[in-house]
Amino acid sequence: MRRVILKTGEQFSNKHLKRTGAFNAQAMAAATNIIEQVREQGDAALRELTEKFDGVKIDNFRVPAEAIEAAAAQVDPKTEAALQKAAKQIREFHERQVKQSWFSVREDGALVGAKVTPLESVGIYVPGGRAxxxxxxxMNALPAAVAGVERIVCVTPPTKDGSIDxxxxxxxRLAGVTEIYTVGGAQAVAALAYGTESIEPVCKITGPGNAFVAAAKKIVSGDVGIDMIAGPSEVCVVADETANPAMVAIDLMAQAEHDPLASCYLVTFDEEYADKVEAAVEQHMKSSTxxxxxxxSLADQGLIVICDSMEQAIQSVNVIAPEHLELHFDGAFEQLGAIRNAGAIFVGEWTPEAVGDYVAGPNHTLPTGGTARYASPLSTDEFIKHSSVIQYSAKSLANDADAVIAIARHEGLWAHARSVELRKALVETGDIYGLDGANE
Ligand SMILES: NC(=O)c1ccc[n+]([C@@H]2O[C@H](COP(=O)([O-])OP(=O)(O)OC[C@H]3O[C@@H](n4cnc5c(N)ncnc54)[C@H](O)[C@@H]3O)[C@@H](O)[C@H]2O)c1
Ligand SMILES: N[C@H](CO)Cc1c[nH]c[nH+]1
Ligand SMILES: [Zn+2]
Incomplete structure (x- = not known):
């Protein structure tokens, strides 16, 4: 892994990172062509592109209900129990996020509030290329179901034999997905956004994917909603000399194994400790599948940052803004306040990132590529929308009338001002035209 040794008082900065940003011109160009093809040719394009990129011919993209039932019987009891445990804990966590409509009545009788409505339909992209x-x-369907979305569509690329795992x-089935289609890549995103003969369009697309999927989501965004561009996985481990190098090493590898473009960062305090972690990586690698x-991933994207203080380490973390942050040192919980940018924070050596990937409950779809500076994990908020609700009485209108009229006049918007003036006149004189010149 590449190393950066920070001098005392030196700030870690973006120049130390290899980040190229989420914009990938090649992937954008490829995705644009794919989307145009799907818009023009519908299912025929999906067939052609699936054969080209996934190497299989698919006649019917929709997975029939019988195949879903049959799949349940093929899942071994241990895996079934694991899925059920994960589903229970993920559902419980996301139930705590659910937003309710709210209304508040002011002293003058004006009611203001927000009506929460679940999205009608969502499409979930489930990656299937390398794993x-x-x-x-x-992680995507359960929050949608908890939020109350009725139509939950899942798309995922075919395996080599043209089926879905x-x-x-x-x-x-466990998460309440209502339709499943065997199609992946940018073509699946296009189908969800614009529809084809066999796939009805959805209101919003969520879920992670490779560069082509990310590019397609960017392009269709605006015509449909998207959640975030969750790109290649990332982990940053902050470890001091008390941390077990074998644990730190395997946790770095747990993200590196997702993708050659995955980024793994070790932030530590001396080179000797970093050597121990790298030696442990070599050791683990012998048995990696x-x-x-x-x-x-570790060779091209990996980075070790050697710091001389905890303050410098946390400053580095805040610049990296990693998708996952693991803290392997005593008193880690006390540093939470200083951590500004991280998608998910795993505190202590008994909290490997993998628990968050599968069973802990919080969502594993997290901001990547430094977007944790402003973005949050996927939540039920992605599957609802708010409509503002406003109800005035004659009294509350009279109370706010002069303010509306003053601002509307300044904006030069005559009818805006008049719509309030007329009502004010009615309240004050009982005559809607009681205003001088109102009936001109
Ligand atoms: N952040 C998260 O929550 C999260 C979760 C899981 C996975 N991931 C990330 O998602 C990504 C999954 O990527 P993946 O590749 O394994 O699966 P994928 O399903 O995203 O991509 C596979 C599809 O890409 C298309 N494709 C392949 N080569 C193409 C080409 N040359 N031109 C156009 N389209 C092409 C094919 O249609 C194929 O079906 C990884 O980077 C992984 O780290 C992130
Ligand atoms: N670590 C991935 C998010 O970056 C999520 C995942 C799914 N399966 C295993 N890991
Ligand atoms: Zn993972």
Whole structure:
């Protein structure tokens, strides 16, 4: 892994990072062509693109109900129990996020508030290129279901034999997905946004994916809602010399194995400790079943930052703004206040990031690429919208009339002012035209 050794008092900055930003011109160009093709040719384009990029022919994209039932029977009891446990804990966590409509009545009788409405339909992109992601089904579909979305559509690329992994199907069933389609990549995003003969469009698309999926989400955003661009996985581990290097190493590898573009950061305090972690990575790598991806990620995107104080370490974390942050040192909880930018924070050596990926309850769809500076984890908020509600009485209108009229006049908007003046006149004189010149 690349190393940066900070001098005393030196600030970690973006120049130390290799980040190229979320804009990928090549992927944007490819996704634009794919989206245009799907808009023009519908299902025929989905068939052609699936054959081209996934190497399989699909006649019917919709997974029939019988196949979903049959998949449940193929899931071994241990995996079924794990899915159910994860689903329960994820559901419970997200139930705490649910927003209610609210109304407040002022002293003058004016009522203001917000009416919360679940989105009618959402499309969930479940990645399927380099790994299977039943956990991503749970993390996206359960918050949608908890928020009250009625139509929850899942799209995911086919496996080599043209099917969908039974565990992914079972996760869909457990989480309340109402339609499943065997299609992935930018073409799936286009189908969800604009519809085809076999896929009805949705109001919003959520879920992570590779560069083509991310580019497609950016392009269709505005025509449909999108959640965030959750890109390649990232982890930043802050560890001092008391932390077990083998644990730190395996936690770095747990994100590196997602994608050669995944980014892993170790923030620590001396080079000798960093050497121990790198030696432990080598040791673990001997038994990794994903050594190629993991090695590529650590070599190309990995970074070790050597700091000389905890303050400098936390300052580095805040610049990295990682998707996942692990804290392996005594008194970690006390540093929470100083941490400004992180998607999810895992406190202490007994909290490997993997618990958050699967079962802890909080969402694993998190801001990546430094977007934790302004973005939050996926939540039920992504699946609802608010409508403002305003109800005035004659008294409350009279109370606010002069303020409205003054601002409307300044803006030069005659009818805005008049709409209030007329009502004020009616309250004061009982005559809607009691205003001088009102009936001109
Ligand atoms: N942040 C999160 O919550 C989270 C969760 C899970 C996965 N991830 C990330 O999601 C990503 C998943 O990527 P993936 O590739 O494994 O699966 P994917 O499903 O996103 O992409 C596979 C699809 O990409 C399309 N594709 C492949 N090559 C193409 C090309 N040359 N041109 C156009 N389209 C092409 C194909 O249609 C294929 O089906 C990884 O980066 C992983 O780290 C993130
Ligand atoms: N770590 C990923 C988010 O970056 C989520 C995930 C799913 N499965 C395993 N991991
Ligand atoms: Zn993961």
């Amino acid at each position: 299977l992601y039943p956990s991503t089904v749970l 039974p565990v992914v199907l079972e996760a869909c 994903r050594a190629e991806i993991t090695t590529a």
